[in-house]
Amino acid sequence: MSDAGEAARKLFAGPCDFVWGIQRVGDALPPAKLPEVAFVGRSNVGKSSLLNALTGRKTLARVSQTPGATRQINFFDLSHKLMLADLPGYGFAKVSKSEAAAWQEMIFDYLRGRSSLCRALLLIDARRGPGDSDRQVLTLLNQAAVSTLVVLTKLDEVAEKDRAAALTGTQDEARRHTVALEQIIATSAKNGHGIATLREHLFGLTAH
Numbered sequence: 001m002s003d004a005g006e007a008a009r010k011l012f013a014g015p016c017d018f019v020w021g022i023q024r025v026g027d028a029l030p031p032a033k034l035p036e037v038a039f040v041g042r043s044n045v046g047k048s049s050l051l052n053a054l055t056g057r058k059t060l061a062r063v064s065q066t067p068g069a070t071r072q073i074n075f076f077d078l079s080h081k082l083m084l085a086d087l088p089g090y091g092f093a094k095v096s097k098s099e100a101a102a103w104q105e106m107i108f109d110y111l112r113g114r115s116s117l118c119r120a121l122l123l124i125d126a127r128r129g130p131g132d133s134d135r136q137v138l139t140l141l142n143q144a145a146v147s148t149l150v151v152l153t154k155l156d157e158v159a160e161k162d163r164a165a166a167l168t169g170t171q172d173e174a175r176r177h178t179v180a181l182e183q184i185i186a187t188s189a190k191n192g193h194g195i196a197t198l199r200e201h202l203f204g205l206t207a208h
């Protein structure tokens, strides 16, 4: 493993503590003292699972088979080097319209206004590819100038022969948005694919 790879592994093996969560616009955010990374994506895409896989902890962030598991923005302090923000998902049909609107307002307000936010990870299910709601969020991230890394999730669910197509399809969409980085990382929280690569990417955002 490269030096950076080893340092990244160590960072994510270190302490990671839940700071607090916010439920609505206006709730106090943790101090904006650390570089911050937001996990953004449709409900059930695997945001909380990815956070757990990165930190090698099974139950740090709550995972559920039912969409809507994460109902607040939860902040995790990774060894005072990086703040990880696990967002509630969008596109979840089973909540009331007013509740969905309130969540969206909170997410958008956060993405637009958070000064320490240095990277959004936009998670896309490798089986589905980007949808309308993802395009909407990419447009918002573009407006807010939040540098965005597109991350494919659940790669283990895609047959080997279909993986290249899943990657290029998503890459084509990402290229339409200035804020999206050229690189895309395909991951599986289940078998660990791409996790070390993503750790190294995130390590690159910390002051070291």
Ligand SMILES: Nc1nc2c(ncn2[C@@H]2O[C@H](COP(=O)(O)OP(=O)(O)OP(=O)(O)O)[C@@H](O)[C@H]2O)c(=O)[nH]1
Pocket (backbone or CB within 6 Å): 041, 042, 043, 044, 045, 046, 047, 048, 049, 050, 062, 063, 064, 065, 066, 067, 068, 069, 070, 071, 087, 088, 089, 090, 153, 154, 155, 156, 157, 187, 188, 189, 190, 191
């Ligand atoms: N096969 C497979 N399943 C996964 C993977 N990542 C997550 N899942 C499953 O997908 C479901 C949703 O995972 P979560 O991590 O709760 O998704 P989320 O994006 O945080 O969902 P919300 O909090 O509702 O927005 C769970 O049943 C997970 O076990 C993966 O890499 N592979």
Ligand SMILES: [Mg+2]
Pocket (backbone or CB within 6 Å): 047, 048, 049, 062, 063, 069, 070, 086, 087, 088, 089
């Ligand atoms: Mg979640």
